[in-house]
Amino acid sequence: MRKKLILIILIIGLMSGIVAIQAKLTGIRGLEWKKESITYLPKNLLIKPALLGFETTVANYLWIRSVLYFGDHYITDQNFEYLISMVDMVTRLNPYFYPAYEFAGLMIPDLCRNPDAARVILERGIFYLGEKRWNPAFYLGMIYYKYYGDRKQAAYYFALAAQAKGAPVKKLASLASMFYNQTGDRRASHSVLSFLYETSESPDVRKYLLDKLAGGYAVGKPLKPD
Numbered sequence: 001m002r003k004k005l006i007l008i009i010l011i012i013g014l015m016s017g018i019v020a021i022q023a024k025l026t027g028i029r030g031l032e033w034k035k036e037s038i039t040y041l042p043k044n045l046l047i048k049p050a051l052l053g054f055e056t057t058v059a060n061y062l063w064i065r066s067v068l069y070f071g072d073h074y075i076t077d078q079n080f081e082y083l084i085s086m087v088d089m090v091t092r093l094n095p096y097f098y099p100a101y102e103f104a105g106l107m108i109p110d111l112c113r114n115p116d117a118a119r120v121i122l123e124r125g126i127f128y129l130g131e132k133r134w135n136p137a138f139y140l141g142m143i144y145y146k147y148y149g150d151r152k153q154a155a156y157y158f159a160l161a162a163q164a165k166g167a168p169v170k171k172l173a174s175l176a177s178m179f180y181n182q183t184g185d186r187r188a189s190h191s192v193l194s195f196l197y198e199t200s201e202s203p204d205v206r207k208y209l210l211d212k213l214a215g216g217y218a219v220g221k222p223l224k225p226d
Helices: 002-029 031-039 045-051 055-074 083-093 098-106 115-129 135-146 151-161 169-180 187-199 203-214
Strands: none
Touching: 055 083, 055 098, 055 203, 083 098, 083 115, 098 115, 098 135, 098 203, 115 135, 135 151, 135 169, 151 169, 169 187, 187 203
């Protein structure tokens, strides 16, 4: 019991140290730095051994900060410079944490303009959650279609998603078939965005998708590689 208490104190100390450094930087750089306080993240997993088995706890903490960071910038400057590193670190520390993969699949390609980073994170999600969650494979299929123009690979991932536990098999099979034979039908974009909105579990993601649908992003425009 005493060992466990010591470990908890060490983890709290680690987090407090990060916060203290951020606070000091805030004092030096001014209030503008405060918004980016979450960005003081390690560049690799050298920090992992120091977490002494509390990776999930730290991942949860980082996720909360990441969501706050996203919300702040989504309603202000739309600058998501650090979102990729945040989501990547959360999924490295806790690769079974599904909400981070939803952000990777929907936010990073569009808002961060980096489908490659999203693809890498989603491949991690499929490895750890592929049998339990259909969504990571579906998001990856969307990336292959929209950003790489690879309809065949997109359909492959839709079909893979249909094999996951609890997957909407008929809908995914239909989409896979459509994408295998897709010829630029403008209804495809609206159909997919609506489907994502209906199945999302994240309020932030649902609001983002609703804004897209309400703004006519998908209506009258074929989904095509950027």
